[in-house]
Amino acid sequence: MNKIISILTTLALTLFLFACNQDMNNNQSETVKAPNKEAAAATNSADDKEREISPSELPDVIKMAIQNTYAGAEMLEADEVTRANGSIYYDVEIRHKDQRFELMYESDGTFLGIEEEGDDGDDDDDDDDDGE
16 A cells, blocks of 8 residues: 555656646746847848858757757748858747747857747738739
8 A cells, every 4th residue: 555655656746847847848938939139130230141041051059059949840941141240140930839930049059039920920021012
């Protein structure tokens, strides 16, 4: 009887700890999603030169940072951006939990900011002004 109580107690404690860990991970992910408009604005300059690259060409440190923060995210597009001073940062568009985000990282993996593009999967800014 004592063995059964011990096993059930251990099982209950394990499930409780697992649930707490899942909740902490969800809260951390939601915190990261908050837009950092100041950092994002600091990266965009008229003198920046943007080059589209395949997400597979991203530095490994950036790919790992995205997967660690947004587990299961799909990397849709990537741009390598060279600033006027020659330093490089990356814009990466991802889809995570039915939302699209544009993430910005320095080449060393330092997170610069995030811009939520919307949850409808349509980030096309084209307006149909032809009267139809």
